[in-house]
Amino acid sequence: MLKPSPDTVHNLLISPWFSWFLSLVNKVTFLQEFFMKRVYLLRSNIIDSPPLYETLHDYPTVSAHTNNSLYARTLPPVPKDCPTPMGSKGPVELPHTDILMKFFQRTKFRPEPMGSSVLMTFFAQHFTHMFFKTDYRKGHGVTWSGHGVDVTSIYGKDVHVENMLRSFKDGKLKLQTLNGEEYPLYLKDAPVEMTYPASVPPERRFALGHPFFGLLPGLFLYQTIWMREHNRVCDILKQEHPDWDDEQLFQTGKLILVGETIRIVIEDYVQHLANYNLKLKFLPHVLFGENFQYQNKISLEFNHLYHWHPLMPDEFNITGSVYPMKDFMFHSEVVVNHGTAAVTDAFSRQRSGHMSHHNHGAATQYVLRDAIKTGRELRIQPLNNYRKRFNLRPYTSFEDLTGETKLAGELQKLYHDIDAVEFMVGMMVEKRRTRNLFGSTIVEVGAGYSVKGLLSNPICSPQYWKPSTFGGDVGFEIVQTATLEKLFCANIKGKCPLVSLRVPDFQIGDVDELSNFVVKDEL
Numbered sequence: 001m002l003k004p005s006p007d008t009v010h011n012l013l014i015s016p017w018f019s020w021f022l023s024l025v026n027k028v029t030f031l032q033e034f035f036m037k038r039v040y041l042l043r044s045n046i047i048d049s050p051p052l053y054e055t056l057h058d059y060p061t062v063s064a065h066t067n068n069s070l071y072a073r074t075l076p077p078v079p080k081d082c083p084t085p086m087g088s089k090g091p092v093e094l095p096h097t098d099i100l101m102k103f104f105q106r107t108k109f110r111p112e113p114m115g116s117s118v119l120m121t122f123f124a125q126h127f128t129h130m131f132f133k134t135d136y137r138k139g140h141g142v143t144w145s146g147h148g149v150d151v152t153s154i155y156g157k158d159v160h161v162e163n164m165l166r167s168f169k170d171g172k173l174k175l176q177t178l179n180g181e182e183y184p185l186y187l188k189d190a191p192v193e194m195t196y197p198a199s200v201p202p203e204r205r206f207a208l209g210h211p212f213f214g215l216l217p218g219l220f221l222y223q224t225i226w227m228r229e230h231n232r233v234c235d236i237l238k239q240e241h242p243d244w245d246d247e248q249l250f251q252t253g254k255l256i257l258v259g260e261t262i263r264i265v266i267e268d269y270v271q272h273l274a275n276y277n278l279k280l281k282f283l284p285h286v287l288f289g290e291n292f293q294y295q296n297k298i299s300l301e302f303n304h305l306y307h308w309h310p311l312m313p314d315e316f317n318i319t320g321s322v323y324p325m326k327d328f329m330f331h332s333e334v335v336v337n338h339g340t341a342a343v344t345d346a347f348s349r350q351r352s353g354h355m356s357h358h359n360h361g362a363a364t365q366y367v368l369r370d371a372i373k374t375g376r377e378l379r380i381q382p383l384n385n386y387r388k389r390f391n392l393r394p395y396t397s398f399e400d401l402t403g404e405t406k407l408a409g410e411l412q413k414l415y416h417d418i419d420a421v422e423f424m425v426g427m428m429v430e431k432r433r434t435r436n437l438f439g440s441t442i443v444e445v446g447a448g449y450s451v452k453g454l455l456s457n458p459i460c461s462p463q464y465w466k467p468s469t470f471g472g473d474v475g476f477e478i479v480q481t482a483t484l485e486k487l488f489c490a491n492i493k494g495k496c497p498l499v500s501l502r503v504p505d506f507q508i509g510d511v512d513e514l515s516n517f518v519v520k521d522e523l
């Protein structure tokens, strides 16, 4: 059967000519179910199917793969004193990362062309850090992740942390009141593992679900809102089941939050990222009876393609107070001082950066350098091999990759052959897809991992996807009607702030993305 290319499908899903048909699909349940089933299965199958070995013949390190990863896990790392070996194409030695970084450093902030807000960027970081968890002490190819949507970002990595965050009363988490609002406890009151620098005083240290989440007020905001949501849900469950003990209320509340997370991710967040005229729906039941595996693995490539550090601006404006990154990092108290309503509103109005080259702020440049080095150490295959594996047309030239000539020329000097461009570097310089935030590689490779990860959660399986899992119809209803806006509005006192993944003043084409960076001639 003739299979349309991912680019053709994308163009149809964003096309104004096809939008009348998609608006019909959006309204009719059986059409919605038909299309969502196809989306889920197509995306998941590409992850579950074995690698296409025959497309990888020109790369010498293809010897060991897991079923959903193309990097050579079992090969020994490249010795430190050995020039990094290339595949059969390109130069003998890979370009030095210092030279490459000149393509990625931000000189002037490049705004996100689809108008994504900072609230969107923090959503991405907060959500994905629940499963992107490299164990840097053990090695860049090792993870301490539970490989899925396990809400450990909210409740912590294990029962010990979870117990420290619990009140053991009515199923609720422990919160404290500061400036008239509820917030997570100070670290001194719930000593869990957190990675604060020594210079951070106790009144700026909080006990959060992830050791890293003291890093940015945006992560602290999401943590706060989700913890309040857990307690709100427990109040509702307690009303429904006055006889339930703390444990049953807690565990059922947690399951509801897993469901809410998945729904918000698909219907708000992925909808924003995909920007399709098709309305994406969370409908686990459409996969019942299909050959679908309720298990998941988080691959290194998924982790790498999610290094969206250019989205981060250099400063944050909260109702007129401007915080440069250095005064923002490890300053969770910014949220307490301004209040959750003002911060949510401000994050919804501030634009993120373009996930592209020449746009890494000073705070995150070394993270990219590390990822490029990791790619080499673990011998991640070049970009074009991944494109073939994910049914995308391999790029035929550097201009074809970047969509311009200047950067393309400089890259050609370094890599000689388009097939030699590395996965991480390639994704950072790739031209943006029409009406999308990213190049087609990030979208097509990422979407498979993402859909598979979301739909393979145990709560989506026939055994779990029923009211009794969520404490009855009321809990099931909370899951099935969750939205990002409701999440914030139900947990912020007073007038609901703007809750938006896209800035309100965005207009298509308001960024001239090809002229807002300068390629340095001298490398």
Ligand code: HEM
Binding pocket: 121, 122, 124, 125, 128, 132, 133, 134, 135, 136, 216, 303, 304, 306, 307, 308, 309, 311, 312, 363, 364, 367, 370, 371
């Ligand atoms: C100012 C903002 C940010 C800072 C300072 C920051 C910093 C870091 C640091 C220090 C690491 C560990 C890297 C290493 O040791 O090699 C890291 C990892 C990572 N970051 Fe960021 N980051 C920021 C924002 C973001 C955003 C917005 C995203 C995307 C959604 C993101 C995605 C990731 C991912 C996927 C990893 C790998 C995590 C892991 O495997 O454990 N980061 N970041």
